[in-house]
Amino acid sequence: MSAPPLLEAELLVKHFPLSRSARDVFAGRAPRAIHAVDGVSLTVHAGETVGLIGESGSGKTTFGWLVSRLHEATGGTLRFDGEDIGDLRGKALRSWRRNVQVVFQDPVGSLDPRLRVWQIVSEPIRAQGEVTRAEAKERVAALLPTVGLPPDCLYQYPHEFSGGGRQRISLARALSVDPRLIVLDEPTSALDVAVQAQILNRLVDLQRERGLAYLLITHNVAAVRYAADIVAVMYLGQLIEVGPVRAVLEQPVHPYTKALLAAVPVPDARRRRMRYRIGGDIPTLIDPAPGCRFAPRCPFVIDRCRTEDQALRPVEGFPGRRVACWRAEEVGAIAPETLLASGETPPGAPVS
Amino acid sequence: MAFTAPPPPAAPLIDHRPGARRSGPLEPLWTFGRVLVTNPLSFAGFVVVLLMAGAAVTVQLDPRLLVPYGPTQFTGAYHQAPSLAHPFGTDELGFDTYSNVLLALPTDLGIGFAIAGVALLVGGTLGLIAGFWDRPRTVGGAVSVSLLRLTDIFLSFPSLVLALAITESLGRGVDQAILAILATWWPYYVRLVRGEVLAVKHQPYITAARAAGVGEVRILFRHVLRNILDPIIVYFTLDVGTVLVTFSTIAFVAKPIVYPGSTPEWGSMIYFYQDYASLYPWLILFPGLAVFVAVFAFSLLGDGLRDVLDPRSRRAFVRAPTVAPPPPPVPFAGAPSLEPTPPEAT
Structure with a gap:
């Protein structure tokens, strides 16, 4: 592509420092921080809709605020139209805001x-x-x-x-x-279903008429399926899977994406509920341990996952897909229907 | 009767409530009138405040219109119970109590407004600044913290005692008493306004304004100030009454004003007549009643103002008396979601 993408976030980081008590200071404890967004790279092209999904607390909204410059990023670069907008201040920032609006x-x-x-x-x-x-x-x-x-x-x-x-x-x-980009921060989650559909339809129409780009932040998979071109899945401040919306929703690769989509209720009484569930709690975002963020809950975890972080990488056999998983090829080959509940899959066991 | 075409569904989606759409610069007045009509207590407060203000102005301009005697004019009658000639009686010096109570109006009301007003301006401005720019480790944060510690110092004294002490040290006189009360009064407004600012400034609509590109100062005035204004105005109105009581207390205890003298004042009157309370109770009853009526009227007015200023409670008032007809069925497919909220939903 010759034209630069409309919005390009590169390894965006947002840490919220926790306040240190006097005891912490005297004990010489290092300041701690909540890693709300930890190295997220995402591009949005003009006229396309990128859906950002993830559970509550995964940093979706923080990312949206970073992109619209409502939060100051702790690190990383943010480019709009090829220009670095990370250090716009004052008047320049205010007049830049005409490009990106937020709902x-x-x-x-x-x-x-x-x-x-x-x-x-x-x-x-x-x-x-x-x-x-x-x-x-x-x-x-x-x-x-x-x-x-x-x-x-x-x-x-x-x-x-x-x-x-x-x-x-x-x-x-x-x-x-x-504006050229609208950040839609859960635009429909406070509305009832009929109204959600109206708003989504309106959004799609407007996009067609005006060539808008959307960053659609939501936990509503159906809304993403309906309105988005690209979907990005976020877990604990990191992107774990990015790809074309159809492909990702039909054939998720990352174990977390699989679990997330398996949790979406299916309006079909005859269809058996998917048995694949993940156990455990969401780990804390305060100074997270190295390695994959999903490792403590992942049924496919291997030792490497606990020590080494895997960045988003292309996966063979899945065009346009980038996944942050060491075992993306193996895991991606599993059909979602054949997955067992996490307790029944021995960690590290060969899967096929 | 001949068949007539059904009325066109002219903008049925918009509004069917009479009066609710009266917009423009006079709209607050309209609502104020409605609130007063529907709320007799606020109406009484409003009328009494108006009457007192009118009387105060009249007395200031030409006392003879309302007041039969001057402040230190001998009537020739001593210790007279209230009568037609002397509605509030006379004292042992032969002065007319009614004249003195009325002549005290401009002094007392003026003091109430002056103290509460200056405290509001000074304290309110500082409170806005301290509340809005309070991020730690910035210039604003440092200013904010120093301001708050300063108000803490003032607030750590019992305000009446502090005001009394300042009155004593400044010497006698109305101005000195006003200064003394002001010195103890402004910190409350800093606290009040700062608290309101803190509550409002994290509202999503403030972030939305920021995302729209609105500057900080404009956000402060257009969004923050506008949204905290009604509790502050209500507090101010109630506060005028409180100031009156405090000033009367100080006038009673510290005697900054000489009574009988050229500027009568309710608190000093009560002080002067306290020894006669059992023999000639009207001498302290009427100045005391004057304080009571003034304070009560301001507090009623404050409650009424709250209803005028808040568009949500305003609706409750505006709608209550005028039973709105149910919305006509809407044959309009363009905007299906725009139902006006049903009355019980507000």
Whole structure:
């Protein structure tokens, strides 16, 4: 590809330092940190949707905030349109924000309850340049139908809308400055299913009309299947599998991805529940041990997993796929249906 | 009756509640009126505050319109019980209590507003700064911490005792008493405003504004200040009453104001007449009642204001009296999710 990708994150790291008590300081204990995002590399091309899935606490949202420069990265580089945006500050950062907008998870909390719809939606416009109130109102009125809101609700307050209506306001706000990338941070998780579908449809339509790129952060596999082109699976601050959405969801390679997808309920009463489950708890994110993050819970674990970290790498037989697993080839060959519950698979046993 | 076409479904999705969409610069006034109509207690508070303010202005401009006697004018009647000629009675010097209680209005109300207002401005500004820029290991964080420790020092004294001590050291006079109370009053506003800022500044809509590219100062005023304003205004209104009580207490104990004199004041009146409480109770009853009525009126008004300022509780008020017709069936497929929230959902 000749054109640089729209967004390119390279080994992005975000650590949240834990506060040290006086005892820690005197005892000479090193400062500890929560490794929320630990070396994530991901690219988003113009006009495509990258779905980022993972369980709660896996760092998806933190990654979204890093990408939209709402968090300062601890390390790594972030390029937008080939330009390093990691150290934009002040005015330059604020005017860069027209490129990347965010739709937040909480449709209630992310809209200022004191502002009217037109004020909320026009906020990015007015922050980006001198626009009179009349112009702002006009642009908002023109924008509202594109997200499915009637144009004459300009003067209403957010609390007068349902959850879906509020999320549409949020979406209109994100669209108001014609961004090139929208970070959708769990855009539908607070909504009921019918409304989720409406919002997702609207998002897909908008993408088609405007050539937007989305980073769709969610734990809703169905939403990713429906809307995304690329899916990236995150576990404990690291990407473990990236690939085309169809291929990944139908033939997951990484043991965690397999487990994640096996946990998605299937709306078919006759179909037997998948028996593959992983046991154990999510390890702590505070200064994690070396080796694969999934090793303590992985049914396919070998000694190497506990000591050596495997970065994302291409896997033979799976075009476009990158997986962070030492045994990706072996594990990838197993059909999900034949997997046993983790307790029944002896660790390190040859699998076939 | 001839058949007429059914009315066009003109914007049925928007609003069917009368009054709710009255927007524009006068909208707060409209809601204020509605709240007052539906809430008789706030209405009473509002009326009493208006009456007192009007009386204070009148007395200040031309006392003779409301007040039959001057502050130290002999009436020729001593120790008279309340009567038509002397509604609040007279004292042993022959002064008219009613005149003095009314003449004290501008002093007392002015003091209440001045102290609470300056404390709000000073303390509130410092509280905004201390609350908004408080990240540790930054300049703002250092400023914030020093400010808070300073307020802690002030707050560690019992405020009334501190105010009394300052009054004593500054000497007699209204201005000195005001300064003394101010010195103990502003830290509360720092604490109050900072707390409100802290509660609001981590709201998602603040992050959303940041993501939109809004500058920090603008976020502070447009989002933070606007969202904390109503508890602060309510607190301020209630506080005017508290200041009145405190000032009266200080006037009673530290006697910064000479009574009888050219500027009567309720607390000093009570102090001066305390010895006659059992014989001529009206002498302290009426100045005391004046303090009570003023404080009560401000607190009622404060409660009413809270309802006006909060758009969510405002709706409850606006909607309650006007029973809205159920929304007409909506033959509109364009925006299926935009139902106006049903009344019980708010």
